[in-house]
Each structure stands twice: as C-alpha cells, then as structure tokens.
Amino acid sequence: MSSAFVIEPPIIHSLSVAGDTRRFAVNRIFCVGRNYADHAREMGHDPDREPPFFFMKPASAIVADGLDTAYPSLSSDVHHEIEMVVAIGKGGANISPSSALDHVYGYGVGLDMTRRDLQSEAKKMGRPWDTGKAFDQSAPCSTIVPVSQCGHPSAGAIRLLVNGKVRQEGDLNQLIWNVPDTIAYLSTLFTLEPGDLIFSGTPAGVGPISKGDLLEGTVDGLVPLKTRIV
Numbered sequence: 001m002s003s004a005f006v007i008e009p010p011i012i013h014s015l016s017v018a019g020d021t022r023r024f025a026v027n028r029i030f031c032v033g034r035n036y037a038d039h040a041r042e043m044g045h046d047p048d049r050e051p052p053f054f055f056m057k058p059a060s061a062i063v064a065d066g067l068d069t070a071y072p073s074l075s076s077d078v079h080h081e082i083e084m085v086v087a088i089g090k091g092g093a094n095i096s097p098s099s100a101l102d103h104v105y106g107y108g109v110g111l112d113m114t115r116r117d118l119q120s121e122a123k124k125m126g127r128p129w130d131t132g133k134a135f136d137q138s139a140p141c142s143t144i145v146p147v148s149q150c151g152h153p154s155a156g157a158i159r160l161l162v163n164g165k166v167r168q169e170g171d172l173n174q175l176i177w178n179v180p181d182t183i184a185y186l187s188t189l190f191t192l193e194p195g196d197l198i199f200s201g202t203p204a205g206v207g208p209i210s211k212g213d214l215l216e217g218t219v220d221g222l223v224p225l226k227t228r229i230v
C-alpha cells in the first residue's frame with residue numbers, strides 16, 4: 001500500500017483509444033437529457049420548450065468496451081439509451097460555441113443505462129435521479145476515437161441493435177443541442193476538466209433489456225460498442 005494515503009487510493013477508470021496503447025482517463029460523466037425531439041416526445045415532453053438539462057454518473061459507472069454489463073439490483077425495468085459520447089481533452093469555463101470543439105479529444109459510443117422504474121418514481125416524488133441513472137455499471141462505453149481520426153461527427157446514423165434487431169435509430173443531425181452548443185452551455189454551469197465525458201442524448205426507441213441480451217451500438221465513423229447483459 002502507498003504510504004501517502006490511509007486507504008488504497010481510488011482506481012482511475014479509463015477507456016481504450018483507437019490507434020494508441022495509452023488510455024483515456026475518465027473524470028466525470030455528464031449526460032444531456034431529452035436531446036432528440038422524437039425521444040423527448042416519447043417521454044411525454046414538448047421538445048421545443050426546454051433548454052438543455054444535465055445529470056451525472058460517477059466515473060466508476062464506466063464499463064469498458066467489450067466487457068459484460070451486470071443487470072442492476074432493485075429494478076425490473078432497465079432501459080437502454082444509445083448515445084454519442086464526447087470526450088473532453090482540454091478543460092475550461094464559459095467556453096464559446098465557436099471554440100468549443102477545440103476542447104474535444106475524441107468521440108465514443110455509450111449506453112446511458114436507466115432504471116426506468118426508479119427514475120419514474122423519482123420524477124413523481126420530485127426527488128433526484130441518481131438511483132435511476134448513476135448506478136454501478138450504468139455507463140458502458142466504446143473505445144474513444146481521437147478527433148485526428150474521426151473529425152467532429154455532426155451527422156450520420158446512431159443505432160442500437162439488441163440481439164441483432166434494430167431497437168433505436170436516429171441521426172446526429174437531429175440533436176436539439178449540438179456538440180458545440182452543449183459544451184458551451186455545460187461550461188457555464190461547471191468548469192470542464194480533461195477526462196470529462198458528455199453523453200449527448202438518445203434518439204427514440206428506448207426500451208427494456210433482459211439478462212442475456214447482446215447490445216451493439218454504432219455511430220457512423222466511430223468504433224462500435226458491444227456489451228452483454230449478465
């Protein structure tokens with residue numbers, strides 16, 4: 001044990017990087033709610049009337065590419081939400097939309113796994129969403145592709161297959177708050193730091209998963225995400 005700490009220091013959670021043996025160290029995970037109009041509608045909201053809102057997951061919620069994802073405790077209605085993930089490489093506060101993309105290291109494909117039953121209960125009671133959103137293994141994420149390889153995806157298919165069947169499908173050009181605007185807005189609320197991830201929202205088609213399901217998420221131009229629910 002290190003002599004500098006009275007306990008073992010926390011693990012640095014990380015993701016693999018395409019074309020690099022080094023890894024992307026994960027700091028915080030910010031998630032944008034209802035950022036595709038068709039998903040906002042399926043959840044019973046008017047997409048035109050809402051500014052973006054955010055919730056968080058701990059870095060320990062990450063499930064690195066290819067590993068199994070455990071079905072969480074105390075829920076019988078766990079939903080998949082496929083999302084493009086923005087990996088922040090350079091921090092900052094009050095970032096302008098025109099310079100926001102300079103802060104991005106790369107992009108990945110993630111799942112914002114959700115205990116929908118606990119989230120719905122929290123909404124009804126006016127309570128925080130943490131138990132519905134921020135549980136163990138609630139953030140499976142693919143390899144991160146550096147901007148030098150993939151550019152800044154702003155259009156192209158985003159898709160989730162469950163056991164080989166398409167369950168969610170959309171296009172990045174349907175994002176209500178695009179990546180630069182999301183970074184700019186988020187950076188007025190929090191000082192962004194290197195290692196922060198932003199889950200950018202999910203298209204329509206969210207639904208329940210079961211133990212044994214194979215989830216495969218793709219975003220055009222990025223490395224796919226694959227995880228089995230166990």
Ligand code: MN
Nearest residue numbers: 081112201202
């Ligand atoms: Mn989501």
